[in-house]
Amino acid sequence: MKIKFTKLQALGNDYIYIDSFKQNLAGLNLRDLARKITDRHFGVGGDGLIIIRKGRKAPFRMEFYNPDGTPAQMCGNGVRCFARYVCEHGLCRKRKIEIETKDRIIEAEVLKKTGEFIIKVDMGEPILERKKIPVNGKGKFCINEEIKVDDRIIKITSVSMGNPHTLILVDRFEEGWQELGSMVEKHPIFPEKTNVEFVKVLNRKKIQLRVWERSAGETMASGTGASAGLVACVLNNKTDREVLAYFPAGCLKVSWDEKNNHIYVIGPTEEVFAGIYEYKSQ
Structure with a gap:
């Protein structure tokens, strides 16, 4: 056909x-x-x-x-x-x-x-309640929470933008981040698996991201990932509510409106x- x-x-x-x-x-x-x-x-x-x-x-x-x-x-x-x-x-x-x-x-x-x-x-409003993302565990939210992956402890923040995202704030993108992303994607804490973003904060108005997409693997960019990345950075007091989100091939302008709680992405x-x-x- x-x-x-x-x-x-x-x-x-x-x-x-x-x-x-x-x-x-x-x-x-x-x-x-x-x-x-x-x-x-x-x-x-x-x-x-x-x-x-x-x-x-x-x-x-x-x-x-x-x-x-x-x-x-x-x-x-x-x-x-x-x-x-x-x-x-x-x-x-x-x-x-x-x-x-x-x-x-x-x-x-x-x-x-x-x-x-x-x-x-x-993009609408981010979903923060862990049951709605969904993320297993105690507490209403999953913000800067520790989980064990293989033999290491990492801190995660989880957000849904209509699909689940888990953000890991890093100082640098370590070699082999893709393997860690794959393990986090399939971690038992996520009943529907999760997208994974590694987020490096450059300053309060700029972030860099690397993306491991659920069921797709490494991708060059993600609009929902950039949105979730901004939310995670604001929740952890790392950035302002408007940032430039940089990926290997360019950047998106992402903002989180304090009045209506919506995320906006331009690119x-x-x-x-x-x-x-x-x-x-x-």
């Missing part, structure tokens, strides 16, 4: 988009498709597969699959690229776009189209290429 797709990226976080408005996807095994099309050797390659659908509670709905085929809840950079796609491909002419995700409606706003295509996203997006994928079902 021939499937039309478009690949977009934000700071190297790359996703494959399939537009259900323009082709019939009925009967497709989307989990199998996600595993095959995101493969970087035998497929198109990407950090995930995103289906563009008509929403039930908003004009559009983002259906997101990890590279291992599991459905995912939310993706900050993915939703920004989603907004660019529907804007550029004639599905929406408004500057502000509402996008339905698994547990919330996200509002995206096109700030700039010429040169860099800049999208601002209202660039890019359409990389489009094509036709020859899908062979199982």
